[in-house]
Amino acid sequence: MITVRPDPRCERIRLDHATRLSRKLALDIAAGVDRYSANPSSWPWSPATIRTALSYILPALSRIAAALQPDLRKNMMRLGMDAFKSEASWAQLIGSIFHHYEEDRRRGSYIGAFHKLIALHRNDFSLQAPSYLKLRGGHTDLSELYRISADFMLAYKALVLQFDASGSVDKSGLWLKHHTYSLFAIACEDPKARALLSKHGFDAFAKCPKLLDQFEEYRSWQYSSSLFTLLAIYNPARWTRRTIEVHGLTADLTRLYSLSEPIYLDLVRFADVINEGLTTERKAQTIRDLLTTVQRGLPAILSALPEQLRTDIKERGLIVFAEDQCKALSQAYKNPALKAALLGPIKEIIDTLFPASKKDMKELLAYQLCFEMEYSSRPIFCDYAPIREISVALYQDMSSFLAELKANLPQRPYSMRTVYHHFTQFKAVMVLLWKELGQEYKFLLGEHGLKAFDSRICNLQKVIFLLLQNAGRASIIATYTAYTYQKSIKWLVTERGISAIDAYPISINRTDKHLKRLNTDDYYSAEQCRELAYHIEALLAEPEIIGERHIVLMLARILLKTGWNLSPTLGLKCEDVTPTATLGSPGAITVVLQKARAGYRSDAYSFKEPISPSIAVRSAAADRLYVRDVLTKDLRASLPENSLYKSYVFLIKRKGKIERLSMAATKVVTELISRRGCSLTFDSKKIRKGGVNHVYRAIQKNSGDYETAARHELKTFEASYLRLDENQSRYTLAKALDVMGKYFAGKEISADFVIITDQSDVLQHTPAGQCSSTGDDTEALRYRAEHRRLLSERGTSARYCADFLSCIWCKFFRSVADPEHVWKLLSYRAYLLQSMESSVLPDDETEDQRIHLAILKTRVAEILRRLDAISPGVVVQGEALLADNGMHPDWSFALTDAPSSTSAL
Structure with missing residues (x-):
């Protein structure tokens, strides 16, 4: 019978469970415990800890052995503790315990007990578990990966060690573990993902591409490139990333490269232009986000284009978008399935690489009328798609009319801005009144376009003017707006050579006079x-x-x-x-x-x-x-x-x-x-x-x-500093004291005060002392109401009153009879009240201010007298603190130039 006695205070422990499994195993355990008993002080565990570990592991040995892989179980029965000599076999043992006792609270006790037995067997008190990972800058543990498999944990550990050994200055192995380990820990919660990783290891990402998308969904704060960095170390030929550097930031464009190598090369050229500083002053992070946006959005863009055009873009790159006056890009912008925001990054890159083909974005959209302004370096566009929906003929007439106006503009007494104004007003009128027009007028507009406004064809002008007049009277639109709408229609038809009809006039004389009397928003005071x-x-x-x-x-x-x-x-x-x-x-x-x-x-x-x-x-x-x-x-x-x-x-x-x-x-x-x-x-x-x-x-x-x-x-x-009117009352710094004199208006002033001998955790701490307010009284509510705007601007919330300068008159004020609270009161009197008194100018009417200061000083003196009566000598101790350390640090918010305890010390 083999027995051990790790704790001399207790009985010997029989190793019958280990002997029935393997006599060699029992002897190895006994030898390790005897080695410990010979010199227990050299080990990091107490005898009671070793005895507890044996009491946990011995009854469970047979169950743990049954859960081991057959080869490892045979080695344990034949070789004893030597079966776990290698890191891999030890990891297999821990992995088996993880899976067999996944829901058992004793799992950690079993793993810890084996750790101690193996350390005793090897006579190495500093022995670390296989999941222990020591890297540059620190160490960490990978135990969570045992839930996948022991082999996967060891493979992950080897990859991180390899990355750490590469000697990268900005990124160590600890960075790689920080950004990838959490993703695998989340994957352990998914049985399917855990099974794939357990079966195929890191090859699971190649055999099941959807697993990458799943990990991308797991990612929140982790870098997207970190997982691919790990995979590239595992299989460089398969997982080498295609990246672009932009002012020190990296954009991973591997997916874009797999979609189209020419487009990837176009983005490389774009990044070179940015890095050389030849264009754009935006931040590097913005440019990197632009590149990754192209990678995400390009598949959707290509899928919405015709097959031949899609193939051409993949084979030749982004130059296809710039050819033929940006015909392909315009086709993409006019596609209703594609949003302009999705095409914006593509257009910016095209404008940079092919500046000769650069066009305004609105010029690429359908049914845009262009107005070249004299003062502006780029034209203004007006979307006439709603007019085309009303009538194709009307849209064509307005387009040709605009072309004629542009050709003859130098001879006209108005500018292009006037033309732009009337065209936009005309569009607004037609969109506003289209539903109100009868079918006859809609038909005539569809057939004749702008000619339908000719009175010889129909009374369309009269109908529109009547509807505008009624809309103004019914306050559907402002009277002045209805007036400008009517004026723009008259201007357009007159310039087009059509007679304008003076019917249903809209007067704004009374409106203008009324607004001039009442409206002060149209000028600065x-x-x-x-x-x-x-x-x-x-x-x-x-x-x-x-x-x-x-x-x-x-x-x-x-x-x-x-x-x-x-x-x-x-x-x-x-x-x-x-x-x-x-x-x-x-x-x-x-x-x-x-x-x-x-x-x-x-x-x-x-x-x-x-x-x-x-x-x-x-x-x-x-x-x-x-x-x-x-x-x-x-x-x-x-x-x-x-x-x-x-x-x-x-x-x-x-x-x-x-x-x-x-x-x-x-x-x-x-x-x-x-x-x-x-x-x-x-x-x-x-x-x-x-x-x-x-x-x-x-x-x-x-x-x-x-x-x-x-x-x-x-x-x-x-x-x-401002002196615009000398007759006005003069501003001085003493105004602050005048406000101080009215500071207690609306508050309940208490002539009495309470002194306590010990500080309480229930009371609120203030620079002057303690406060017994609960936060729902009148004083606190008044403070929140007065400082509502300040608190909202700073994004903070206040439950308690913070009018610390008025604490000594408040009914909730409590002073503590100790030297520190005396120091606070002395700081208030010596620095704050003295600073207020020094700002009173003799030329001003400041008698009330001096009275208020005298009252405050008298109040402080009375509190100090009562404190010294309750605790003799406390005032002398407080004065010593003031002399040695200066102003109490709790009052530092009020005066920034006064000596504080920090500076004094």
Whole structure:
């Protein structure tokens, strides 16, 4: 009979279970335990732990042996513990326990007991299990993979070790395990996936491609390339990835390569252009996402195209889309099964690789009317597909009519913007009233097109004018909208050579007068103009405002000073500024604006001294000269002599190309000032209508005197520096104390206060002491109501009151009789109240403020006296803390320049 005694405090343990299975196994176990008993202090386990492990494993030996593979079971019976000498056999043992005792809580105890017995048998106290993985930067465990199979766990371990040994600087084996192990752990929950991996190992991904898609569904935060990196180590010939580098980021395009190698090569060329910095200023991550979007969307695009075209694209690449004036790309855009967002990345790559074939996206869509604007570098399109659905003949007539207008536009007294306005208004009218028209008129429109508006054919004009009049009276549409609709139809038929009928007129005289009295939204008030001017000046003072943003803000400054129309201001040319020196003003100049809406009338504006040492009298002409001679001079010089933009003042560089500043510049101004907290939108029409341009001069002067304007909010600027009206009450820093005097209005003030001897976990901690508020009382509700906007802007929620400066008068205030809480009160008196007192100016009426400060100091002194009475000497200890450490750190939110405990220590 073989027995062991690992714990001298207990009886000997018989190894009958092991002996019945294999005498060699029992002897090996006994030898290992005796080895442990000879020197137990050298092992990481106590005698009780070894005894417990034996009590777990010995009764289960026969069941565990029955679950082993036949070869391993025979080796265990013949060789004993030597059967688990190799890592593979040990892993097979653990794997068998995992599968046989999957739902048994004792599974971990069995595995741990075998670990100890094998370590004792090998006389190695630092022996680690097969699932232990040591890598650069740390170690980890792979036990979860036993649920698949022991062989799979070992294969995975070998691949990760191989990747770690490659010596990659940015990615170690720990990174690969982090991004792949979790996917396999999720796969263990799926019986089918687990069976495939157990049977085929990593070959399961090649034999069952759907398994890859399944793992892609598992992926959330893991990198998609990590699994393919692992597979490429396993089988390089099968799983080598096709990747593209874009500014340090990698896009895995293996699936695209398998679909079409020429298209993959086109994307490689596109990435080379991006990496060389020849185009686009977007982020590298955006470009990488664009490439992967092409990979995901290309199969759907090709499936919607004809078979011959689909084959041609696969064999020749993206150049097929650019051939014949982008015929194939236009065909894809016009396909109702394909969304424009899906084709956008394809178009961007084509525009970059084949710039000669570049077209506007709307030009590729069906039934788009094109309007070339003089001020814009690209045309504007109007979707006339709804008109074509109404009548093909009407659509064709409007298209041909537009072509005639374009040909004769130089001889017309209006611009292309006027034409665009009337065409869009006509479309809106027809879409709005189509259902109201009778079948007779619908038939005539389908047969005759635009000629149906001729009164000699039918009364279509009268019917439409009547419907518009009724719609305006019934408030279906605004009266002014109905008026403009009627006006546009009359304009179109007249220009087409058809007589316009004066029937069912719509008057807007009363509406205009009413709106002028009631509507204040169509112009800026003086206060709003000051706010706009402040934010613009503050932005111009920031050194990081350069390039297009600087030019746009200078345009906004000019518009605020002059109230000019946006379109003619953007159309200013270098020669539009002419010197007009006189004896009284030798430096005077004249700026000429050409207004298209007024029959191309030219208006001249004279400026006496455009450049002056005083910024307060710096004119709009000086700003315009600064834009021309400083900001855009280099852009203009880089243009060829035959460039259409050579003579314009407002030029910008966008996506590597020089172009004119467009009408959308006001949107850029709105975006910039909104980032600084401005609630207004920048609208040049409101500036012109409001007539408050003169306000800008005062704002600009004060902004120049205030060197740190960009560091404060508008209210601070107005309160401390703005002096537009000297008769108004003067703002001072003592205003803060005046507010402090009214701070307790609406609150219940308690003359008494409670002192406790010990801190409580139930009470809330405040900088002044403790608070017994439950969060649902009047004070807390009032605080949330007063600070609702601040809390919503910061995305936080407040349950308790946070008016810490008024705590000492609150009925929920509790002071603790210990040195730290005395230190808090002394900090409040020595720093916060002292800071408030120092801001009181003797010239102001501040007697009430001094009274409030005296009351606060008296309140603190009374609390300190009571604290010292309850706990003698506590005030002296608190004063020592204040002298040694400065202001208590809990008050650091209130004063940033006071010495704190951190700085003192």
